[in-house]
Amino acid sequence: MKNAFLILFCIVVSFTTCKKDEMIDDSPTQYDASLVYDWFRLECTIVKETGGFFPPQAARAFGYTSIALYESIVPGIPQAASLAGQLQDFNPNSIPKIEIGKEYHWSIVANAALATIMRQLFEKKISPENLTRIADLENKNYIQLSTKFGSELGFRSANFGKSMANAVFQFSKTDGGHEQYVDPFQLPYTWPAKTGSWIPTGAALNPLAPTWQNCRPFLNSDITQSQPLAHVDYSIENSSEFYKEAMNVYNIVTNATAEQKEIARFWADDPFNTCTPTGHTFNILTQLLEENNADLVKAAVGYAKLGIAENDAFIACWKTKYDYFLLRPVTYIKQNIDPKFATIIGTPPFPAYTSGHATEIAAGARIFTDMFTDGDGNYPFTDRTQIQFGFSVRNFDNFNEMAQECADSRLYGGIHYNMDNLNGLKMGRSIGDNVIKKINWPSL
């Protein structure tokens, strides 16, 4: 009887303690993804606490981190294609290869790749505290994962992850955005001279990242296919379409409901207190992956799709912003409608047309729709990611509804014309769809 109880106890213990990611398996589909979530949450913290990471720079960091993760485990995914050869200038000969016939622990590989790329992407300004956080997380995961399988497998796996991260970092160095967080305003900059041009709206006397549009996108077609039509002609005539756009902002802001003000602040994702719009969208993806018990492959594919789309969304949007260099609503309204006008949230220091928030969230919504729905975007979910910043939960039934609310939040806040949002959403949807279609992704 005593022996029988002991055997039963052992069975229960082995069922409750032995997770799949602790077994060596050929495919990363057998691995748990929770380790990866911790890394992206840490990246959110680092973006928030490292100077110079405004929305475009943050999107780029999340982009390359996601690619390093995906590339590090792709050799273990049956029939999956590397992004090298598919992304612009990412040469297949530049990436390391696994040793044929040797075993790899894909969680250890991913762990090493993520730690290495994060150290590199923030290298010039990262705080000692965050470097320690990276080392602690890397070591904790490594010890937890490697002790059961001996040092040889652990070393081999970690070395492969590090080599892959190094290759991805080398690739990142040639895109034009390398270390731009050191000088995010890219001075000196010669302003275009035209009527209706952007002028400073606050303390920053120069526009942010004016040459970001020259950064190399992951997919060139993300930029060329997504550019919107020109905005309505600038005019100060009160019968003009432009005046109506500005008047619409004025009316919405001056009559804003408490709910609209809350929405404006919820989605504001201001730098240095949050991890920017891209970080928010990454946090939503993490929540969705967790809710769906995603394995390591699904998580890596999800982050890579989103990372590519977000990086390219900001390049595309910045191209539009600096091609048109349009003044913000607050400037126009103060000059032509009401000199005492005040927006609900602060106006960021760059031109209006099109909205970065609208562009990035629409790209994200397309990726989420592809990953978690049958294509209709219907997915009841609760955004709990902003509780940490003092915002309550928000509920959505559809990813497009979420994207629309995020875009509208910029109008409620008084910092964007509605045309900035409508065309930003269109750009983002086009980029999201392009990332899904143009890249040969593993079937999940």
Add this chain to the structure above:
Amino acid sequence: MILLMICVVSCNSIDNNQLDRDSQLLAGLYCKAKEIRIRRFDLADRIRFTEDTLIMKEFKSNFFYQKRLDSLSAFKEPLTNLTKILSDSIFITQKKLYSKIYNSPEKKNLLDLAFKQAVEKICPD
């Protein structure tokens, strides 16, 4: 078998006391974060409105507004630090609750509902 049954039952239901405790813990933290968030946005507004005034005013009155801007800016760092401490603490609490107890969409929804009710009591809008 009995052990297994006990486990299945205990794994699938959440005791009301536990739900109350957890929702109040999360709501308490959230309410502190909300208070800090309101202060943060209020400070940001005061800074930008002072900056606006500074841009428009005559040079002779700049000194006064510059002093005001400096004194307002001094509050930025402490508020950012408080935001960070609370954000970390809330994140850790959420992670613990969602991974160990509220580990299904249904259970998370239960917690959301109880959380909203607790917030209404502690820091209503």
